[in-house]
Amino acid sequence: MLKTTNHNIYDEWLKKEASTLKSLINQNEISVPKFYDFFKIKNTSNLLMSFENGITLSEALNSNIPHKQKLKLIEKFGQYIYHLHSLDTNKFHFKHDDWLTHQLIKAEKYLNSNQTEGNQKLLTILKKEKPKYMKQTIIHGDYTIDNVLINLDGSFKFIDVSGMEIGDPRYDEALAIRKFINKHDYLNAFYKGYQYNKITFVEYNYFCNGLYEFF
Numbered sequence: 505m506l507k508t509t510n511h512n513i514y515d516e517w518l519k520k521e522a523s524t525l526k527s528l529i530n531q532n533e534i535s536v537p538k539f540y541d542f543f544k545i546k547n548t549s550n551l552l553m554s555f556e557n558g559i560t561l562s563e564a565l566n567s568n569i570p571h572k573q574k575l576k577l578i579e580k581f582g583q584y585i586y587h588l589h590s591l592d593t594n595k596f597h598f599k600h601d602d603w604l605t606h607q608l609i610k611a612e613k614y615l616n617s618n619q620t621e622g623n624q625k626l627l628t629i630l631k632k633e634k635p636k637y638m639k640q641t642i643i644h645g646d647y648t649i650d651n652v653l654i655n656l657d658g659s660f661k662f663i664d665v666s667g668m669e670i671g672d673p674r675y676d677e678a679l680a681i682r683k684f685i686n687k688h689d690y691l692n693a694f695y696k697g698y699q700y701n702k703i704t705f706v707e708y709n710y711f712c713n714g715l716y717e718f719f
């Protein structure tokens with residue numbers, strides 16, 4: 505699988521995705537595609553990785569499989585991120601940093617270079633109304649229903665991992681439930697699998713309708 509970009513901000517993200525995949529080669533606790541190579545040609549950045557069979561959760565939910573099976577997949581989607589959030593951060597090569605402060609600095613940088621949909625007013629609010637600190641964990645960093653692959657055997661794999669680092673698990677939680685925030689059966693299924701935390705409405709809003717706007 506060759507993932508290619510030719511744009512400033514995406515080049516930066518692809519490089520980070522490559523280095524994350526590279527750092528995860530010799531382990532089996534976090535399931536991701538295998539890193540093969542990262543290279544630049546002309547104006548493009550390129551990441552070569554293993555092609556993984558399967559479909560995204562988003563595709564599965566849009567298919568005509570039975571409703572019960574969709575609920576089971578959403579529960580597994582919750583379980584899968586619960587597992588990631590429960591891992592011992594010291595066992596991996598992720599930097600320990602003040603994640604939220606760092607994200608806000610990046611948001612400002614993207615804003616100043618017109619590379620984001622967020623705006624100055626929103627950024628000011630996000631800086632002023634940071635949620636109460638919560639223990640940091642390994643996070644996926646963009647845990648949407650588009651960024652997991654489900655194999656035929658039912659196993660899951662994380663893809664699009666440029667945001668994987670040590671950070672606030674509520675960010676993953678918020679993005680995970682975003683597409684079915686008003687669907688009670690889907691939400692219940694998610695929290696059957698995800699027993700790490702239950703985000704408040706204010707926190708959900710901060711991460712999903714706030715911080716995420718900048719990325």
Ligand SMILES: Nc1ncnc2c1ncn2[C@@H]1O[C@H](COP(=O)(O)OP(=O)(O)OP(=O)(O)O)[C@@H](O)[C@H]1O
Pocket residue numbers: 505507537553554555556557560650651663664665
């Ligand atoms: N290693 C892989 N093996 C098989 N399919 C993959 C792999 N990586 C990505 N894909 C497929 O490509 C799609 C896009 O990949 P990815 O999520 O990494 O890109 P993206 O940065 O979100 O780009 P876009 O915004 O265009 O979707 C995925 O939804 C998935 O269907």
Ligand SMILES: [Mg+2]
Pocket residue numbers: 650651664
């Ligand atoms: Mg993606």
